[in-house]
Amino acid sequence: MTSDAPAGFATRCIHAGQRADPSTGAIITPIFQTSTYVQDALGQHKGYEYARTQNPTREALEANVASLESGREGFAFASGMAAIGAVASMLEAGDHVVVTDNIYGGTYRLFERVLSRYGLRFTYVDTSRLDLLAAALAEPTRMLFLETPTNPVMGLTDLAEASALAHRHGASVVVDNTFASPALQRPLELDADLVLHSTTKYLNGHSDSVGGIVVARHDTDIEWLRFYQNAAGAILSPFDSWLVLRGTKTLALRMAQHNVNGLAVAEYLAGHPKVARVFYPGLPSHPQHELARRQMQGFGGMLAFELGSLEHARRFLNRVGLMALAESLGGVESLISHPATMTHASVPADRRAALGITDGLVRISVGIEDIDDLTADLAQALDAV
Ligand SMILES: Cc1ncc(COP(=O)(O)O)c(C=O)c1O
Secondary structure (H helix, E strand, O other), X not given: OOOOXXXXXXXXXXXXXXXXXXXXXOOOOOOOOOOEOOOOEOOEXXXXXXXXXXXXXXXXXXXXXXHHOOOOEEEEEOOHHHHHHHHHOOOOOOOXXXXXXXXXXXXXXXXXXXXXXXXXXXXXEOOOOHHHHHHHHOOOOOEEXXXXXXXXXXXOOXXXXXXXXXXXXXXXXXXXXXXXXXXXXXXXXXXXXXXXXEOOOOOOOOOOOOOEEEEEOOHHHHHHHHHHHHHHOOEOOHHHHHHHHHHHOOHHHHXXXXXXXXXXXHHHHHOOOOOOEEEOOOOXXXXXXXXXXXXXXXXXXXXXXXXXXXXXXXXXXXXXXXXXXXXXXXXXXXXXXXXXXXXXXXXXXXXXXXOOOOOOEEEEEXXXXXXXXXXXXXXXXXXXX
């Protein structure tokens, strides 16, 4: 569905893509849990024929997120990986793709273990370095696939500069905006061509749904994604669509608190004698702090910090109480993880080392609990180190 209303961001979180249900007046878009739709007569229907192709709950979510990302249309998929697969379906055998080197491990696995079998070629580069990006783009390139901030060391790519560079080389620009959410960063406004999310994370925000979405702004991309979504069929279910739609209503509010708590936890850790280094774009010590201030409207709830060794990380992680030891991120509750053995275990050790993912590195998805409770939990766990 087409995005609507040039209202403010928080207003669009709550209203974009939605209207009271015409049959009952229900203020909340119903869960249209149906596989098919009765047609009035042969060749006459209400725009809905079969639920893989069209579903009103999914369409409401797609229009909502398209509006939040300042795009034209959204396409919701069964997971973030399915959304990335949809974007990759725009490529053809022989195409070259330049990718942020510190990309999500699952994206790397899809590119290297699946898509490379179909004749696609991927070059991984530190896209925070425009000189390295320019060098990689010297080879004819169909797509630039960016993630910023990256997981877990929070490296940033200058989206406006990288998009301009890619466009000069004839490549389209895709941004995985999962870590920031459109509340903090809107790549399409910085001239990216496509933006995608694992809705599993901040968009849903409540750790109770797995999903993905792609937002497009060009006619050809929109046409292809609509065709592909129906042709490949990895759609988001009506119930999951409803959950994410419920989640985005509070996105502005949640992200504001993630920003506050993220900065407070980062500052607490930075001042702790047992913490060697903190990776958070909101700290002046972050090498790209100025870019973060320019490109993002808040620094979010993701950070990582260095405890020096696997043994220190183990002692710390076995002691946390309020913070749950778990993969994933972006929920209202704080989650803590050990990238080297959890989220990035599938990344080869030498590659992990090159990306700065040491055995002593710990990642936190800072939730929106009371900050004093979070720092108290960190304090008692750091006592064990
Ligand atoms: C940045 C990023 N992109 C994509 C994905 C994949 O999303 P999903 O787990 O919903 O398939 C993840 C999952 O952690 C992620 O962190």
